[in-house]
Amino acid sequence: xxxxxxxxxxxxxxxxxxxxxxxxxxxxxxxxxxxxxxxxxxxxxxxxxxxxxxxxxxxxxxxxxxxxxxxxxxxxxxxxxxxxxxxxxxxxxxxxxxxxxxxxxxxxxxxxxxxxxxxxxxxxxxxxxxxxxxxxxxx
Numbered sequence: 001x002x003x004x005x006x007x008x009x010x011x012x013x014x015x016x017x018x019x020x021x022x023x024x025x026x027x028x029x030x031x032x033x034x035x036x037x038x039x040x041x042x043x044x045x046x047x048x049x050x051x052x053x054x055x056x057x058x059x060x061x062x063x064x065x066x067x068x069x070x071x072x073x074x075x076x077x078x079x080x081x082x083x084x085x086x087x088x089x090x091x092x093x094x095x096x097x098x099x100x101x102x103x104x105x106x107x108x109x110x111x112x113x114x115x116x117x118x119x120x121x122x123x124x125x126x127x128x129x130x131x132x133x134x135x136x137x138x139x
Contacts, residue, residue, distance in 0.1 A: 028110035038100040048090040056082040 058080040066072035 028108065030106075030108040032104075032106045034102075034104040036100070036102040039098070041097040042095070044092070044094045046090070046092040050086075050088050050090075052086040054082075054084045056080070 058078075060076075060078050060080075062074075062076040062078075064072075064074040
């Protein structure tokens with residue numbers, strides 16, 4: 001109980017209580033994610049053709065005649081033919097693919113919150129010039 005002096009009497013406060021209440025609620029939500037994709041596909045095709053040909057042809061006629069004293073005659077015919085050929089083919093083919101995948105994820109959940117509540121409560125008030133009562137009250 002508490003006494004409070006006024007100029008015309010005293011006031012008695014009975015059953016009066018005041019205070020502070022505190023409750024907490026924490027909340028934290030964190031989410032992270034990552035994903036990486038890579039893909040490569042290739043094809044290489046190569047075709048080479050090479051041909052070479054060579055032809056030589058020669059034809060000749062030789063004639064010789066001699067007349068002094070004794071007759072001499074000579075005749076030659078000739079043919080020379082040469083042929084060469086070369087051919088090659090080259091084929092190259094390659095195919096391939098490459099793929100990469102990476103995935104990451106993290107998540108954190110927490111909950112925190114703080115509630116402050118002030119309260120006051122009184123049940124009786126006595127004054128010097130008379131008595132008056134106040135019922136239970138809360139804020």
